[in-house]
Amino acid sequence: MNMHHFKLYDFDGGIHPEQNKSQSTQLPITTAKIPQRLILPIAQHIGAPGNPAVKPGDKVLKGQIIAKGEDFVSCNLHAPTSGIVGVIEDREVPHQSGMSATCIEIITDGKDTWIDHQGLDNYLESDAASLIDCIAQAGISGMGGAGFPTHVKASIPASKINTLIINAAECEPYITSDDLLMREYAMDIIKGIEILQRILLPEQCYIGIEDNKPQAIEALQIALKENLDDTHNIHVVVIPTKYPSGGEKQLIQILTGKEVPVAGIPADIGIVCQNVGTVHAIYQAVALGIPLISRITTITGDAVSSPQNYQVLLGTPVTDVLSQANAQPNKVKRLIMGGPMMGFTIASADTPITKTSNCIIAASDQELPDPAMEQACIRCGMCTQACPAQLLPQQLYWFAKSSNLEQAQAHNISDCIECGACSYVCPSNIPLVQYYRFAKGEIKQAKSDKKSSEQAKLRFDIRNARLDRETAEKDAKRKARAEAAAKKQAAKKAAPPATPASGDATAEPSVDTEVLKQKVLAAQTRVDKARERLAMAQEQNLETADALELGLNKQIDKLTAAQKSLEEAKS
């Protein structure tokens, strides 16, 4: 393989927290037991939730679709094992907010019976569209944490892409699921990369991996050597261990020296980034026809007696895997899904494992003690030194604290990736990221308030215009009636009983234009009303807005037609 030296770039800031990875790398990946019940949230990805395709009581087979992602940015969901659909109801789902959302429950039958499934034959000769379709069918979303639907990312036109980056950095402490996956399934990962290359046609592909995973690095290099000839363009790039080098933007910077432009995506600079776990899922879907129904999850923390990585069926309640890893429930003080830097606490161990659950930390009190009391900010600037986005965290803190949203925005608070490096180093124990989340939420609220008030104003203006027109219309009608009456009176007085026919003939067209005029005015009113309803619907973000827009267009067409016939009648 090409062993030439790679020029690596560094990103600003970053920290070196205690890694705590060795605890969970002592044992190989073990398949977790099938639990009695699986709880499957229909939204395990970014985008629209899937629509349930089963009803309570339905029998399902392993790999059968149970929720269909019908929107463009959405994902299918499959039954992780065979059984019967239990209830479909709101349950607590893994989310920062601890919210509930629709989940499909499957009562497992223990038989683990597969539905008919098979991969694409000669998948490396398939065209991109059928490969993308295969990935979409398999319900794959980014497995590194964000959960963006993979087929959407893979649909970026190949002409725009020159570099494919495989994110194998796994920079957060504790998490080792990608490490173990690479050690044990390096060959499948290389094959998965080949599939992505077939779709995106990149000029080069980098696998970015931190130097704290020597075994995984070796496994990948061996797999590359055994699997491919010397002409391949896949490079295993070993990068220094530093948090958050696995952040998409940071990894891109390390490997290419380029920055993703503000409010842009990596594709804007010709790059697509995929997590190594996602690549493995792609291989399984395309080559073997196995949809995304399980994942590798690290079960670790001081309260777990035998920490290790498990292959867990999606929907498995956390408590089931914890007990397999011999967790001591009374020792658990904090239950974290994800890493200790960006993961979130879950309020109950009944919360299920989802497509993005790379790690469960059952932390003891000594391990992650209660946060220390917040002290005054002394502007020491350690946060500025740690920030990977080159922000001024201490300034953002003061602005957030005083709700000075304008200044917070001017200091680019929206570019904060919430990696937590600033909070980690803060000697005054200030929960900085929480302040930023507050400010970001306030800014979002203020923006949406502003938008709806603008729309309300628009609606008000349209309504006023309509009322004015209606009044004018009524006046015109009244005037026309009065004129007609006066004419009639005059005709009665002046005309002898025998009226010349020519008089009627000249009067007729004027009556005709009068009718048409009224029609135009009526059509105008209908257009105005439709516009108002549309504005109202948009303001409230109603889904009916699209239909109303269509209606409005129809009314506008009618108005134009009426105006046209009026013009014709006049001429």
Place this chain on the structure above:
Amino acid sequence: MNLLNISSPHATRSGNTGNVMLTVLLALIPGIITLSYFFGPGHLIQICIASATAIGCEALVLHLRKKPIGFYLKDYSALLTAVLLAISLPPYAPYWVTMVATLFAIVIAKHLYGGLGQNPFNPAMVGFALVLVSFPVEMTTSWSAPSALLENGIGVAQALEIIFSSRETIDAITMATPLDLYKNQVEIATASEIYQNPLFNGPNQEASIALGWQWVNVAFLLGGAFLLWKKIFTWHVPVSLLLSLSLLSIFIGWDSDSYVPISLHLFAGATMLGAFFIATDPVTASTTPLGKLIYGAGIGVLIYIIRTWGSYPDAVAFAVLLMNFAAPLIDQYSQPRTYGHKKAVRGLAKKD
């Protein structure tokens, strides 16, 4: 399982503000030892007076502000202010000068602005400046000569007596500081004539810069290097300060027959203490990397200007306070370029 529910990050580095302040105090120790070795026990006594006053004032104000006293005292910021102030003051200034300076630093310069982190001016330097302009006699006649130039040195009893009760014997031990002396004499004498004074090369005329002072400055430089290594602050402020001061000393003051030479600017006054311990006070300094460079350079320039053309022999306090004024503005115009942005934002947010 009774689970704790909080948002990320969950891992934090251990330590608190108190650790930062204690580290700085630790880094001051070599300087304090050197000061005491060359100038007698005066500074140690002043440190005791200032610390007691500072802690008393801090506790009192915290009580008045209905804040938990123990929790806030443990950030050691009042103690650090006291120590910095005490080693800036002349070692044999009367006790009440020190107390007034400390009281003003803690109560007015710090707490009236909202306490730790909120004060726009360096409290120790506010206290120092106050007593410098209010009590010029006590402030200019209380520097002792290096002990090596005194027959019997300075004993603790004598020091206590001078500081607390009678100032009758002070004339026997005081002397101008080398910076002061050089500045006053350079008008009428050449450099080699001025250097005859034992304040520079000692009683035996061994080659040195300024007796005692040079080692005091070296000790503070070492302490500062320790703090840099511990990443308590970054290199920006001390480096730009020392650089701008050096450049001016070289380009304007190259002729040591007319101006104070660079060696004395760097190693005879409060330069190293100022560069590493006063100007780096994060609360009152600029916070952006570029801003710190401007801020430090500004202090260096002001030190040179005040020392050369002003009426005060040393200038660290005024230079720092003047740049404290400028720090918020500098911050607005020196923001770094954020990741993914083409250029940095400059100035305040535009109002709609």
